[in-house]
Amino acid sequence: MTNAPVIEVHDLVKTFNGTTAVDHLGFTAARGEILGLLGPNGAGKTTAIQMLLGIIEPTSGTIRILGKDIARHRIAILSRINFSSAYVSLPQNLRVIDNLRIFAGIYGVANWREKAVELMRLFEIERFATRKTGQLSSGESTRLHLCKALLNDPELLLLDEPTASLDPDIADKVRKLLRRIQRERGITVLYTSHNMLEIEEICDRVIFLHHGRKMAEGSPREVIARFNEQTLEQVFIRIARDGELQSAEKKSDA
Amino acid sequence: MNLRRITALLLRYLLLYRQSWTRIMEIFFWPVMDLLVWGFLTAYLLKVGSNRVPALITFLIGSMIFWDLLYRAQQSVTISFLEDVWARNLLNIFVAPVTIAEFLTATFALGVIKVLVNGLILALLAWLLYSFNVFQLGFTLIPFVLSLMLMGWAMGMVTVALIMRWGHAAEALAWGIPFLIQPISAVFYPVSVLPSWLQAVAWTLPSTYVFEGMRQVLATGQAPWHMFWWSLGLNVVYLVAAGVFFEYMFRVVRRKGLLAKLGME
Numbered sequence A: 001m002t003n004a005p006v007i008e009v010h011d012l013v014k015t016f017n018g019t020t021a022v023d024h025l026g027f028t029a030a031r032g033e034i035l036g037l038l039g040p041n042g043a044g045k046t047t048a049i050q051m052l053l054g055i056i057e058p059t060s061g062t063i064r065i066l067g068k069d070i071a072r073h074r075i076a077i078l079s080r081i082n083f084s085s086a087y088v089s090l091p092q093n094l095r096v097i098d099n100l101r102i103f104a105g106i107y108g109v110a111n112w113r114e115k116a117v118e119l120m121r122l123f124e125i126e127r128f129a130t131r132k133t134g135q136l137s138s139g140e141s142t143r144l145h146l147c148k149a150l151l152n153d154p155e156l157l158l159l160d161e162p163t164a165s166l167d168p169d170i171a172d173k174v175r176k177l178l179r180r181i182q183r184e185r186g187i188t189v190l191y192t193s194h195n196m197l198e199i200e201e202i203c204d205r206v207i208f209l210h211h212g213r214k215m216a217e218g219s220p221r222e223v224i225a226r227f228n229e230q231t232l233e234q235v236f237i238r239i240a241r242d243g244e245l246q247s248a249e250k251k252s253d254a
Numbered sequence B: 001m002n003l004r005r006i007t008a009l010l011l012r013y014l015l016l017y018r019q020s021w022t023r024i025m026e027i028f029f030w031p032v033m034d035l036l037v038w039g040f041l042t043a044y045l046l047k048v049g050s051n052r053v054p055a056l057i058t059f060l061i062g063s064m065i066f067w068d069l070l071y072r073a074q075q076s077v078t079i080s081f082l083e084d085v086w087a088r089n090l091l092n093i094f095v096a097p098v099t100i101a102e103f104l105t106a107t108f109a110l111g112v113i114k115v116l117v118n119g120l121i122l123a124l125l126a127w128l129l130y131s132f133n134v135f136q137l138g139f140t141l142i143p144f145v146l147s148l149m150l151m152g153w154a155m156g157m158v159t160v161a162l163i164m165r166w167g168h169a170a171e172a173l174a175w176g177i178p179f180l181i182q183p184i185s186a187v188f189y190p191v192s193v194l195p196s197w198l199q200a201v202a203w204t205l206p207s208t209y210v211f212e213g214m215r216q217v218l219a220t221g222q223a224p225w226h227m228f229w230w231s232l233g234l235n236v237v238y239l240v241a242a243g244v245f246f247e248y249m250f251r252v253v254r255r256k257g258l259l260a261k262l263g264m265e
């Protein structure tokens, strides 16, 4: 294992015919770190994550994941990372266990059944194994999706609003699980969420985006202190309402 | 190309059949409907009476079966893709280590399986209902069928590329694209019926050689192998072109960030 960053993003830009979704973004994520990507609707979080996954091509800039350039080693990288989000789902008309079996096959998991059962247990959905996926509640299917995302023992997990449809109890369980998995396996997680309490709880470090630009970066506590606020939520609201804050902050830093 | 991944992708489609009676019914539905229509037409024509009828009917039934195979081959690629769009599963596949070639190969393999099943059902029904024995023609028709499938695959790839790029707006093409070539490639009538400028166009389509060849096999029992080789050669060209087109469109789609938007408009 090396100590090279798991994610290295350098001067990343994405424009969609005129609108700039991601604006000269640069950051790194270290091994075993949970990094929160925050910002208001349309800030560029999803666009950034999809560029990391190689399904959106950057306008300019470079992305290295696990030491490799995503533009040149997409497939090799994708086999070592995984992704989950509230806006994708698994085929509804297949059984839960079949979905896990198929993705285990795609990711080349050796003992698919063992792995699937272990993960379903972890996320407390093993009793649904032979149910059709479409019959699961949205919280249950979110958990199934997280099982899918852990099938290949990823070194990096990209989670775009993964807890969006979970009730507070399950959301809490899922966060604790993610924490545990991250601790036990040294997995790196890039996480987006609009729930600031959750972010404060789970993230080692956060990056605030606004109009695609990085407005703040640091541990939740650092960021809160730098903005002279009490909570991350207050920081979020200030950044959302005043995109110019960054320059003000820069001046006060000087 | 990784066989394990292709098998897993194929499994994703095949398992759907285990879960659904409607899907299994669908396999039987089209061949049965097609044959009923042609069967009643045959019965009618025989009643009207003309000694040219049996040969003509053989041609028509042959054409119908071949057309069905071409259509199924194109559909299997297109529908497999649309299934993933509808299920919002496409992103799961494209963020997995799956190459385009593997994805397309899986849909093609599914096509081969579907066509095999479909063809057997059609052949069986044609034999039961009309004593039309496909296999009596010998196995000379099989290379023609394979060539037809390659063309269906090429059309499927183009259709999928268009749907990726234009989303719902292009979904109608999934059903319509094969019909674009139907009038030109002399499916139900010989090429000689077409005006001469259109004949020139017809001979650029692999399917034309297949349908003409099929009719010759039916009429003479002899396979015009040059027709087969022409269709095969053209298919290789079409497949390469479709592959290049698909790659190009995939790049456009990645640049425009459309992959995640598919099925969500």
Ligand SMILES: Nc1ncnc2c1ncn2[C@@H]1O[C@H](COP(=O)(O)OP(=O)(O)OP(=O)(O)O)[C@@H](O)[C@H]1O
Pocket (backbone or CB within 6 Å): A016, A019, A020, A021, A039, A040, A041, A042, A043, A044, A045, A046, A047, A048, B256, B257, B258, B261
């Ligand atoms: N494919 C696309 N074509 C054109 N514009 C796009 C496309 N995808 C995103 N955008 C635009 O880019 C900007 C960033 O969008 P993105 O989805 O990355 O935001 P987000 O931070 O994920 O927001 P949310 O919190 O609402 O999920 C938005 O202004 C959006 O309208």
Ligand SMILES: [Mg+2]
Pocket (backbone or CB within 6 Å): A045, A046, A047, A160
């Ligand atoms: Mg988003």
